[in-house]
Amino acid sequence: MTPSGDGGGVHNNPTTHGDHSIAANDIKNVIIRWVMHPSARWLPLLLACAALVIAGSKQPGGPAGQYTLWFVLAGLSLVTAAARVLLRRPRDIRVVGALSLISVLATVGGWLAFQNIQAHGEIDVTGEVRTEGKQPLDDGANDTLTLRLDASALKEPRNALRLTLAIDDHDPAGPTCLADTTATVSLLTSGVAAQEEKIRPGGTVDFSLGARVNTVRIHLKLHTARGCRMDVQATAAVLHDK
Known part of the structure; x- marks a missing residue:
């Protein structure tokens, strides 16, 4: 903007707008040449x-x-x-x-x-679940086992574990014990509050892991009818964020 010579009036200077227009056209032409x-x-x-x-x-x-x-x-x-x-x-x-x-x-x-x-995101660690204990389980002295996840399965930090357990008759040809069978599943991991859930065959439990842990240890106790013998297997284990 420049003052006029007849009393100090102010007028727009078209040069500034012209420079901006030229620069915009130059940028536009460069983009077009690059794209083409x-x-x-x-x-x-x-x-x-x-x-x-x-x-x-x-x-x-x-x-x-x-x-x-x-x-x-x-x-x-x-x-x-x-x-x-x-x-x-x-x-x-x-x-x-x-x-x-x-x-x-x-x-x-x-x-x-x-x-x-x-x-x-969710991480499937089903193949990483290790089972410790003698199977088949029964209603007597051999009614517990331990499931573990080691550090290799926990390298990606997540704050929860969703676990699905299959509990099946050891002898498929015999009378089924599924209707009389449940299991108490307890999370016993250092640095994490103890958690306990009761599930039926094929049931799912979701444990909170809190901060990053190096190992996960889960204790399972089977409840079944007298004379029943059962096999336990983790069919799905998924780490996720709640």
Whole structure:
């Protein structure tokens, strides 16, 4: 803005607005040239594939449902990136820009969703559960066993363990004892408050682990009818955050 020579009036100086307009046009032209460059059309696809490979090598397992958002965003990033590659001579620069932008944003969003799964998602540790004790269990002196999870299964910190136990007749051909059978399951882990639940065959218990623990020890006591002999097995063990 400059003062006028006839009394100090103030007028707008168009030069400032002109400079801003020129700079904006220059930036726009640079972006357009970069987006339309033959090598640039491969970048979104390479970024999407790299994110997919890295995520696939680090996925923590667990139920497929927790990966839904990541699957959707990863698929969207790959589809739009592939469309950008196949669109060799686009008639409208806006189509190219939209495909590239959607692919990059979907890749970033999918990566953030995967990071959340890594930090808080469910982890299947069923194969890591060790059983200590002689089986089959009965209604006499041999009615207890211990289930353990060692440090290797607990390397990813979670604050709860959901455990499902199968309790079956040792002799499938004989009379079933399932209706008369229950089990008392107790969490006995150093640094964690003792917790106890009673479950039936095929039942599930959810224990709070609190802060990170190095081992988990669970004591099981079987309650069954006289003369019954039962086998106990962990059919599902999932670490998760409550």
